[in-house]
Amino acid sequence: MSREGVFLLVMSALPFLGALIPGLMIRAGRTACATFAAVPTALALTMLLILAPSVMQGEVIRVELDWLPQLGLSVSFFLDGLGLLFAGMILGVGLLVTLYARFYLSSDDPMGQFYTYLLLFQGAMLGIVLSDNILLLLIFWELTSLSSFLLIGYWKHLPEGRQGARMALAVTGGGGLAMIGGMLILGNIAGSYNLTDILTQGDAIRASEWYLPALILILLGAFTKSAQFPFHFWLPHAMAAPTPVSAYLHSATMVKAGVFLLARMWPVLAGTDAWFYIVATTGLITMVLGALIALFKNDLKALLAYSTVSHLGLLTMLLGFGTKFAAIVAVFHIINHLTFKAALFMTAGIVDHAVHSRDIKRLGGLRHLMPITFVIGTVAALSMAGIPLFNGFLSKEMMLDEAARTGWAGSAWVVPALATLGALLSVAYSFRFIMHVFFGPVRDDYPAEPHDPPFGLWAAPALLVVGVVLIGLVPALVVGPLVAVAGGAVIGGGELPYYSLKIWHGVTPALFMSAAAVLGGLLLLWRHAPLDRVWLAAPRPEAKVIFDRLIAAAVSLARRITDRAHDGAMSRYLAIFVVATVALGAVAWTGGGTPPPTRGLQPVPLVVAIGWALLLVAAVSVVVTHRSRFLALVLISIIGLMISAGFVYLSAPDLALTQIAVETVTIMLLLLALHFLPKTTPIESGWFRRIRDGMIAAAAGGGVGALAYVFLLRDVDTISGYHLENSYVGGGGTNVVNVILVDFRGYDTYGEIIVLAIAGLVIFAAIEALLSGPAAARIRNTNYTQDRSRDRHPLMMVVATRVMMPIAIMVGVYIFLRGHNQPGGGFVAGLVISIALLMQYMASGFAWAQARQRIGYHTMIGWGVLIAGLTGAAAWLAGRPFLTSAFGYVHLPPIEEFELATAMAFDLGVFLAVLGAVMLMLYSLSRIARYAGETQNADPMDFDPSERKTDPKEGV
């Protein structure tokens, strides 16, 4: 990996690593927090500047690390001209915003959080512009949606902030989903998810029949992000965010992501009619519409938001034209828009800060009161209007020049006319910004005393404005090389078209259009008051209302479907699931042919037939008697017993052991719960439903039976052979079932014990909630006592279980140790030991047994999962994949040689997790009884003969 490559990697990781710092540094004070938030950005910017010279010479810096090669996903970054431009913007403006926010945020705002969100967002943006893998790009794309959600909703106490954040997330996140589809299609066409590969395959992609779907899906992502019509409505609502966020997200970064994507994909997707008509038209509409709305907005930030929408439309339109010249102009305008728009947002923030209002109707006459702000704001706004000597003029002229040469559906005047109209409106709202805020008479009813802000607040916009002027005066000198290299990257290499960055191009059509725009704009501003009244009186669709209705409709539709499918009745879920499965099975069955049977039927021994008959009898009896719940439980035991006998007969002793142990534990759980439930099930369904449900059940059972029958009569290739061959060689065990559990499928087992652990903890939590919730009073007030036997803890049973205890533990240990080579293992051993412990609870009473339980069940669960995980991770130390087992033989005289396998430590984890989870479940359930007012015993036995002897008073 080259030095440059390492720099690139570190650079993209820096904001994410840095995001951890502000949250900690806020304790050291606000200035320290801001300073440390600036460090990662400044470092990354420095690295970018070190890399910049070679990129400016046309070199492309790459770095690639495998992440999920099976999916084509790699951590690969590349830095070309376009990436350099955007990364510079993201980091440079990031630095300015960090400075600005330090002075903007009030002491009540949690500043550490702010900088953390900001850096997360910055990292995500940087990832987008540097990704060389489109899957990686998608990940960063979604990350920007998420982190911008946090930033927009930063002022959590404002409902507009929360709603705006939600709307932004819904719109940009939805577009992101569409884009995932588009990118996958694109990757499929190109045969690679690497951007550099995709960029070389433009012709193949444009010729593909999948081009249009991919284009539309990707454009959906880009248009939603860049607030293009009809998705433009989220951007103004996102203005509820603090101004530094608006300045960052809505001038330089987030909304430019869509434009970036259009530029990045330009060599591949542009140049077709579909591209031109979709992209250029959308851009054109957005440009005019955004400018029109901006003219009538009274909130400064809303005005700027719609102006941003308009300028994004302009950029989209330029890229949509599909000519190389237009693409270069777009790159140039991206730079210009960044400088003046970020400065304008910051100016709006300063005005808001000083006057406590952003309402144009309450402002005016500020030029004498806030001279510094006035100069900054005016220069930036003049640039936005496209007035000569400022940078906005240059790119606008070039845009008009290109528009004048573009026809639309055979008409030569549509594009030039609308582009001029857009420029005209742009002039109008820009001058309105200057005139209505800074000019006019000084008022005496400002909400607060206007004053120029401290240096820290105006330093950032001032710097940007210096850029505005410098680029405006000597464009070729300041940004010429950057435009060339970034533009070259957009158009995908080759000759750059002829263009010149200068103020005077001679008398061209663009000059007339520009002049018309300025004159018309001033005219509009002069007649603004009457026009404003017309605008307010005219009916306009309110985007937020429509959006809210759409969301409400979607929610109610989803709720209707959910309520029908999941009405809370278990029988409904089961019916849906079983019918769907049977239907799928039937489709599959009728779809393919079945080969003739290759095996004959086996003879049925008498005892097996008896067992089968018992199963049938028990199953039918459960159906008949299921309303008596206790009886059904007893009958279910027969089924469990017969199944474990079946396992023994079919040479699966492991399964038989597990089955019988699980059966016992389950019965106890059910009995514990049944104590607090009605002992009979009431009749709630009619005959029709019962017959219908019976038919569904019969179809499913019969189907599974038939399937098993068909399979057993045929030789089918299975993976058993592989397991049998490799069990000893690869896993060091002769018990294939155990080796599968702890080695071949160790990952599954690890997941399963975690699930079991979670289940145990959830039952504990659910009972905890039950006992502290509204149901608690009912439990307390219900009398669960029945006609009880007075033998609470019979002597016989106490003594028997105590004698049994060591034997049962020994059996458990034996089964555990032997598990790797003979039937057994951690799972069964855990169950056996838990049954042994349960015997003590049952016989000697809860309090007595619990007092002797030294290790908490939560602890056991935790250690179990931890040990299993650490064992798996230990394989990494040996440089092998997770959970690879190792084994060896140890000889310790006088014991015979024995085997030690790492799988044993893993099995120990399984054992502890199973034991802990089972005991925690039973413990939790039996707590209800104590809560319901049951007395506890101090002594293990009802009558202890040994006490009688030692008590002298009682005598014998």
Next chain:
Amino acid sequence: MIAIALWFAFACFGLGLLMTAWRMVVGPDAADRILALDTMVINVIALFMVYGILRGTTIYYEAAMLVAMVGFVSTVAYCRFVLRGDIIE
């Protein structure tokens, strides 16, 4: 000789299973059924042993031991439920 003995034993325990199943179905009491289940477990243990002898392996012996050890626990649990309502007091 041993084969005949084994098949005789199988027949006996099988018959035992059927008879316990009969008691299970007709009841009439919960106590009858719990006892029937317990007897059924014992018959199954016996079957495991006989099957082990037939196949000449000790594996089934352990299965039988485990069934004996935990089968009794369910019986106790059922009985405690009938007698006391709560099985862990």
